[in-house]
Amino acid sequence: MVWRAVSTRTAGPIALEPEERAMADAGQGPAVALAMRVVLAVARAVGAPRLRPIESAHVDSCLYHGRAGLDFARRLVDLGGRVSVRTTLNVGSLDLLHPHTVRADPVLRDAGRALMDAYVALGCEQTWTCAPYQLSHRPAAGSHVAWAESNAIAFVNSVLGARSDRYGDFVDIAAAITGRVPDAGLHTDAARRATLLLDCSAVPAGVWRSEAAWAALGAVLGDAAGSRVAALTGLPGDLSDGGRTEDRLKAVAATAASAGGVALFHVVGVTPEAPEPAAVLDPGLPERAVPVLPVTAAILRAARDRLSTATGDRLDAVSLGTPHFSVTEFAALAGLLASGVPFHPSVDVVVSTSRAVLAEAERSGYAAALRAAGGRIVTDTCTYVTPVLDPACRVVMTDSGKWAWYAPGNLGVDVVLGSLADCVASARAGRAVRDESGWG
Amino acid sequence: MSPVGAEPPSQEPSIRRIRCLVLHPGTGSGELLVLDEPLSFWGGVSAAGEVIDRHHPQHGASLTGRVVAMPAGRGSSSSSSVLAEQIRAGTAPAALVLAEPDSILVVGAVV
Numbered sequence: 001m002v003w004r005a006v007s008t009r010t011a012g013p014i015a016l017e018p019e020e021r022a023m024a025d026a027g028q029g030p031a032v033a034l035a036m037r038v039v040l041a042v043a044r045a046v047g048a049p050r051l052r053p054i055e056s057a058h059v060d061s062c063l064y065h066g067r068a069g070l071d072f073a074r075r076l077v078d079l080g081g082r083v084s085v086r087t088t089l090n091v092g093s094l095d096l097l098h099p100h101t102v103r104a105d106p107v108l109r110d111a112g113r114a115l116m117d118a119y120v121a122l123g124c125e126q127t128w129t130c131a132p133y134q135l136s137h138r139p140a141a142g143s144h145v146a147w148a149e150s151n152a153i154a155f156v157n158s159v160l161g162a163r164s165d166r167y168g169d170f171v172d173i174a175a176a177i178t179g180r181v182p183d184a185g186l187h188t189d190a191a192r193r194a195t196l197l198l199d200c201s202a203v204p205a206g207v208w209r210s211e212a213a214w215a216a217l218g219a220v221l222g223d224a225a226g227s228r229v230a231a232l233t234g235l236p237g238d239l240s241d242g243g244r245t246e247d248r249l250k251a252v253a254a255t256a257a258s259a260g261g262v263a264l265f266h267v268v269g270v271t272p273e274a275p276e277p278a279a280v281l282d283p284g285l286p287e288r289a290v291p292v293l294p295v296t297a298a299i300l301r302a303a304r305d306r307l308s309t310a311t312g313d314r315l316d317a318v319s320l321g322t323p324h325f326s327v328t329e330f331a332a333l334a335g336l337l338a339s340g341v342p343f344h345p346s347v348d349v350v351v352s353t354s355r356a357v358l359a360e361a362e363r364s365g366y367a368a369a370l371r372a373a374g375g376r377i378v379t380d381t382c383t384y385v386t387p388v389l390d391p392a393c394r395v396v397m398t399d400s401g402k403w404a405w406y407a408p409g410n411l412g413v414d415v416v417l418g419s420l421a422d423c424v425a426s427a428r429a430g431r432a433v434r435d436e437s438g439w440g
Numbered sequence: 441m442s443p444v445g446a447e448p449p450s451q452e453p454s455i456r457r458i459r460c461l462v463l464h465p466g467t468g469s470g471e472l473l474v475l476d477e478p479l480s481f482w483g484g485v486s487a488a489g490e491v492i493d494r495h496h497p498q499h500g501a502s503l504t505g506r507v508v509a510m511p512a513g514r515g516s517s518s519s520s521s522v523l524a525e526q527i528r529a530g531t532a533p534a535a536l537v538l539a540e541p542d543s544i545l546v547v548g549a550v551v
Binding site (some may be wrong): 038046047059061069148168226231257258379406 | 544545
């Protein structure tokens with residue numbers, strides 16, 4: 001049976017300030033008008049009554065997916081487009097610092113580079129990272145921003161307490177140029193309240209030592225919440241501990257935003273908007289009316305195993321740093337490598353990171369320790385969005401739930417999800433090994 | 441489009457109507473494909489329009505030219521670009537009907 005979709009009616013009008021009206025009417029030039037058209041289309045779709053100003057933006061559109069994206073960016077450049085707020089850039093298709101790392105065909109090399117150049121020409125900062133929140137770009141709690149890149153959206157909302165709705169390509173740069181977003185979604189108080197509780201208090205403390213447990217928690221959260229806001233209780237964590245809790249919540253955010261459409265979660269007692277459960281629950285709703293999902297070690301282990309597609313112990317590569325490796329993760333890796341035992345020659349160990357974090361890792365000697373063991377470092381891009389690994393590579397181990405989620409589809413490889421220590425032990429052994437003792 | 445309620449059956453027996461909120465105006469027709477779970481276009485659908493997300497129940501199905509109904513968007517911000525590129529290349533769905541509005545997919549259709 002053939003179905004026909006016919007649209008006739010759209011949502012109500014959007015009240016524009018005089019300056020916004022001028023932008024829409026090309027009073028600030030054709031690039032601003034084009035950008036405003038995109039912002040207003042999204043505003044209509046989400047039913048926003050008005051627009052609101054933003055303090056900064058993070059743009060994901062700089063990764064090449066085909067002509068359409070390049071045509072759009074070039075059009076903005078040709079029309080004289082320029083960002084009006086501070087704007088950082090997500091990963092591109094190439095590693096500009098290490099040009100031979102990406103096995104790009106001529107089309108990807110030229111078009112991927114042209115797209116990255118176009119966003120620089122629009123005035124964006126060359127951060128080239130999916131984790132701008134680590135060093136370069138940390139919006140204040142309560143500030144309104146327009147961020148794209150699903151893990152970064154979930155992190156900036158949940159861990160930094162800034163406010164961004166779930167933005168995608170094109171609207172990210174449109175918001176950066178106009179300095180406006182629809183006043184809707186996670187910019188509003190009501191949408192930031194939790195409608196679901198995940199009670200993690202039954203999980204033995206030792207389980208949380210494995211990075212894979214946090215990735216698995218993200219998968220459980222994404223499955224359970226979809227695009228709803230959840231509050232998690234019974235989790236350890238302290239955002240002033242020098243980065244470890246941020247790394248763990250990065251893993252939760254990234255996996256939950258892959259397995260679901262999660263753009264905000266609260267960790268009670270840890271994240272800024274959730275000093276106690278009552279702070280994030282709807283005040284009009286009795287606490288017992290909110291569904292509670294108990295999370296156990298068995299549930300986490302099952303989620304971890306669903307993210308592992310490989311059978312047997314074959315291992316060709318290890319991929320770390322999705323989202324980009326932080327300075328604290330580099331420190332932990334360097335600690336594991338301190339014994340000086342090198343990686344097995346048949347295993348390609350690749351760490352993806354930002355150029356800002358790499359500069360720190362070079363100063364502290366962490367990067368040298370990784371290279372001495374036989375590993376290599378990729379910046380500006382990531383191993384699952386562009387060809388970095390050998391095409392003959394079949395089985396890859398990672399500590400990232402996001403990498404494990406996407407790599408089988410993107411690269412056609414099988415994946416083993418393990419802790420950082422498991423990844424190092426496996427890279428040395430030349431086969432996949434996991435320490436199961438901490439899983440309860 | 442996003443459903444807001446059902447209308448009484450139409451006079452024409454072969455037509456069933458579902459009332460929706462228009463996320464982006466347009467028309468499209470094709471075989472209906474109902475996805476049991478949300479789908480991320482980036483990392484979930486190939487340039488040729490095939491579902492490549494190994495975690496998805498409709499893994500292997502082709503979205504090209506279909507009226508695709510799904511509960512919600514999922515995952516990547518790059519889904520806007522992937523959908524826009526599929527529209528350019530002629531491998532996109534004919535229409536998307538979502539149970540929850542998803543601005544990332546809307547933008548792919550707008551641009």
